[in-house]
Amino acid sequence: MFGRGWMLAFLLGGAVLPYALSSKSSVREALTAPLSVFNKADDKKGDAKPATGEQANDHLAAGTSPHPASPKSTVPQPRSAGELPFIPFEQALSWRVSPAWVMGTWPRVTTTLPELELQGYRVSLVSGTAESDIAGSLTYYFDGKQSLQRLTFNGSTGDAKRLVQFLISQHRFQRRLGEDPSTYLYQVEQDDKALSELKIKAASIVRAGSPLARFEVTLEMRRPEE
Numbered sequence: 001m002f003g004r005g006w007m008l009a010f011l012l013g014g015a016v017l018p019y020a021l022s023s024k025s026s027v028r029e030a031l032t033a034p035l036s037v038f039n040k041a042d043d044k045k046g047d048a049k050p051a052t053g054e055q056a057n058d059h060l061a062a063g064t065s066p067h068p069a070s071p072k073s074t075v076p077q078p079r080s081a082g083e084l085p086f087i088p089f090e091q092a093l094s095w096r097v098s099p100a101w102v103m104g105t106w107p108r109v110t111t112t113l114p115e116l117e118l119q120g121y122r123v124s125l126v127s128g129t130a131e132s133d134i135a136g137s138l139t140y141y142f143d144g145k146q147s148l149q150r151l152t153f154n155g156s157t158g159d160a161k162r163l164v165q166f167l168i169s170q171h172r173f174q175r176r177l178g179e180d181p182s183t184y185l186y187q188v189e190q191d192d193k194a195l196s197e198l199k200i201k202a203a204s205i206v207r208a209g210s211p212l213a214r215f216e217v218t219l220e221m222r223r224p225e226e
Contacts, residue, residue: 009030153219
């Protein structure tokens with residue numbers, strides 16, 4: 001009798017053990033699968049690594065980038081009602097933006113922002129997960145003809161070279177010497193006045209564990225007169 005009970009327990013243990021091991025493997029795969037997808041997504045952002053220290057400062061001062069990024073042509077849409085989409089800033093910072101595009105792209109838009117004769121639309125912009133991407137608050141201002149006349153952005157980035165290069169090449173920004181030596185200043189002038197302005201300043205506290213927030217970015221753009 002004891003022999004039969006011992007043999008039954010042995011057989012049951014042999015059947016349960018492989019299942020337990022298989023279950024652990026499945027749990028481990030379920031936990032690590034999202035990380036592997038995230039890592040692959042980061043790998044596709046490009047192989048270019050941002051310059052650091054004096055090299056980054058040299059590129060910012062010159063308004064150039066050793067690895068210029070090509071604008072993307074597709075606009076990602078929100079994946080759920082509460083999830084922010086990744087919108088490349090090359091598309092978001094464009095005079096072709098319309099109120100319909102704003103409302104159809106972001107899951108949350110603040111519209112109670114009237115300013116003189118302009119209507120404001122405020123959104124949370126996250127352009128991606130690379131150090132050269134930006135994240136912060138973006139506000140569009142449209143006139144009565146639904147034409148974009150002004151936009152403002154306040155946020156952060158880990159590497160400002162890509163943003164600077166884009167604004168120089170697409171919106172005619174130029175480097176200017178400001179009164180604050182800790183701030184990089186770029187402007188678009190019209191009639192000897194600053195029409196648009198970009199300010200880049202190192203964060204008050206730069207943390208090694210927060211590489212996406214090394215610089216504070218303040219941008220104000222006004223539509224040039226045609």
